[in-house]
Amino acid sequence: MFEKLDELISKYEEMNRQLQDPVIISDGARFQKIMKEQGAITPLVNAYTEYKKCNEDLSDALEMLSSESDEEMRAMLKETVSDEKKRIAELEEEIKILLLPQDPNDSKNVILEIKGAAGGDEAALFAAELYRMYVHYAESLGWKVQLVSVDETGIGGFKECTAIISGNGAYSRFKYESGVHRVQRVPETESGGRIHTSTASVAVMPEADEDVEIEIDPNDIRIDVMRASGNGGQCVNTTDSAVRLTHFPTGIVIYSQTEKSQIQNKAKAFALLKSKLYDIQQREKHDAEAEMRRSQIGTGDRSEKIRTYNFPQGRVTDHRIDLTLYKLDKVMNGDLTEIIDGCIAADRAAKLSKMEQE
Numbered sequence: 043m044f045e046k047l048d049e050l051i052s053k054y055e056e057m058n059r060q061l062q063d064p065v066i067i068s069d070g071a072r073f074q075k076i077m078k079e080q081g082a083i084t085p086l087v088n089a090y091t092e093y094k095k096c097n098e099d100l101s102d103a104l105e106m107l108s109s110e111s112d113e114e115m116r117a118m119l120k121e122t123v124s125d126e127k128k129r130i131a132e133l134e135e136e137i138k139i140l141l142l143p144q145d146p147n148d149s150k151n152v153i154l155e156i157k158g159a160a161g162g163d164e165a166a167l168f169a170a171e172l173y174r175m176y177v178h179y180a181e182s183l184g185w186k187v188q189l190v191s192v193d194e195t196g197i198g199g200f201k202e203c204t205a206i207i208s209g210n211g212a213y214s215r216f217k218y219e220s221g222v223h224r225v226q227r228v229p230e231t232e233s234g235g236r237i238h239t240s241t242a243s244v245a246v247m248p249e250a251d252e253d254v255e256i257e258i259d260p261n262d263i264r265i266d267v268m269r270a271s272g273n274g275g276q277c278v279n280t281t282d283s284a285v286r287l288t289h290f291p292t293g294i295v296i297y298s299q300t301e302k303s304q305i306q307n308k309a310k311a312f313a314l315l316k317s318k319l320y321d322i323q324q325r326e327k328h329d330a331e332a333e334m335r336r337s338q339i340g341t342g343d344r345s346e347k348i349r350t351y352n353f354p355q356g357r358v359t360d361h362r363i364d365l366t367l368y369k370l371d372k373v374m375n376g377d378l379t380e381i382i383d384g385c386i387a388a389d390r391a392a393k394l395s396k397m398e399q400e
Contacts, residue, residue, distance in 0.1 A: 043141070047090045054080065054087045086140040093133040100126040142393050147248035147324070148214035152207040153317045154246055158199060159222065161240025164229045166199025168351075169242040171374060172223060173203055176216075178376025185209025190310060191297045204297075204314065206249065213248045218385040220246045221346040227353035237354060241347075249313070250320035258315065264288040267304055287311045294318050349381075363388045 057080040060066050066073055100123060107119040156172050158165035177187045185207055192203040207216060224241050250256055266286040284299040285307040296318070298311040350359045351370060358373045359366045363384045367373065373381070 046141075047086070047137070050083055051087055051090065054083060082144070086137065089133055089136050089140060093130065093137060096126050096130050096133065100130065138394060138397070139390060142390065142397065145214070145217075147217075149211055150213045150251060151209065151249035152212045152216045152246055153249055153314060153321075154205045154207055154216065154219075155202065155244070156200065157202040157243050157245075159241040159243050161225075161238065163195060163197060163199055164225075164238055165240040165242055166195045166201050167197065167229075168199075168223070168225045168240055169202070170194075170198060170200040172242055172244065173200060173205070175374050175376055175378070176205075176207070176219070179378045180207050180209065180212070180376075182376055183209060183215075185212055189300055190314065191299050213246070215382050215386075216246045217248075218382055218389075219244050219348075221348035224347060224350045225353070226350065247317055247321040248324070250317040254316070254320050256316045256319050256323070258289075258312070258319070262290050263315075264290070265308070283307055285311045287315055289315055289319075292319070292322065360384065 057076055060076055061073065061080070066076065103119050103122045103126065107116060107123065110116050110119060154173075154176060156169045156176075158167075158169040161168070180187050186209065188206045188208070190204045190206060193201040195201060222241050222243050224239060226237055226239050228235055229238050229240075264287070266288070268284050268286065283302060283304045284297065285304060286298075287294075287296040289295075294315060296311045296314045298307040298314065301307045301310060346362075348360065348362055350357075350361070351374070352358070353370065355368070356370045357366060357368050358370050358381075360381050365381060365384050367380065369377065
């Protein structure tokens with residue numbers, strides 16, 4: 043491990059030299075790539091540098107303690123030894139975590155799809171509430187949410203919707219939301235006051251950016267244009283601006299309607315198709331790595347029931363990490379930090395355990 047860390051410091055120093063090279067500075071794309079790579083390893087380099095310094099300080103303190111006779115100085119040195127040992131132990135755990143394989147998609151934007159599942163109108167209403175919950179959560183982190191398409195019901199529900207969440211690290215947190223979300227409550231349309239159980243499915247995909255190479259054969263696609271439906275701004279419902287892409291090999295259908303022009307909707311539809319194909323590619327890779335998949339805490343199985351929202355008891359339960367919170371109102375208003383932090387901690391613990399067994 044230490045050989046690997048020493049190599050990492052050498053790599054970091056080489057990157058520093060490259061970033062001062064006029065030839066590289068003049069090449070914007072290469073400069074940005076090196077900056078990004080360096081940024082990714084900086085926390086580990088800093089932790090290991092401090093770790094080495096603490097070990098040197100501990101060694102010096104122990105050496106001085108062995109020859110020191112003054113009791114007051116010995117007491118100070120013993121305190122230093124204790125502090126350094128404590129910090130070294132903390133840094134060892136921090137380094138272990140930083141050495142865990144990083145998900146290359148963590149920094150990417152997110153494609154979010156929500157669909158009402160079992161429960162008819164009530165499921166569609168719940169899907170719309172989940173969308174609003176995610177909007178509030180994303181905005182609390184300073185991230186931007188852009189609705190791409192939505193199929194609304196007459197009572198304010200969403201049969202399904204697609205949105206793009208833009209922000210550095212969006213996927214690293216939203217990926218834990220993929221799966222089936224279950225709601226238990228008395229529907230507004232229920233006159234008998236009986237509690238119903240409905241579900242909505244959430245799919246979270248990393249947006250395929252410029253770094254991702256996905257080839258799309260034009261012969262594999264049909265493009266249809268039509269008038270957008272539902273709520274929209276000026277021109278959205280009065281021109282044939284909506285675009286539907288059908289990808290024959292996979293059966294994927296993309297509908298983009300929220301932009302004013304057909305060109306913009308077409309560009310967005312192709313970007314979404316690229317992301318969906320990238321998601322399929324990633325899933326095939328993960329399925330081939332079964333052990334790695336099993337170490338993850340619900341980061342992709344869309345058939346997995348991950349969470350229950352119980353309105354009569356004001357309770358939300360995440361079944362993957364056995365976490366129950368009695369603050370449903372806050373959660374539905376976007377307070378997801380405690381739940382997602384719990385999922386990240388559990389995922390990290392599982393991966394650490396697996397790493398230590400190898």
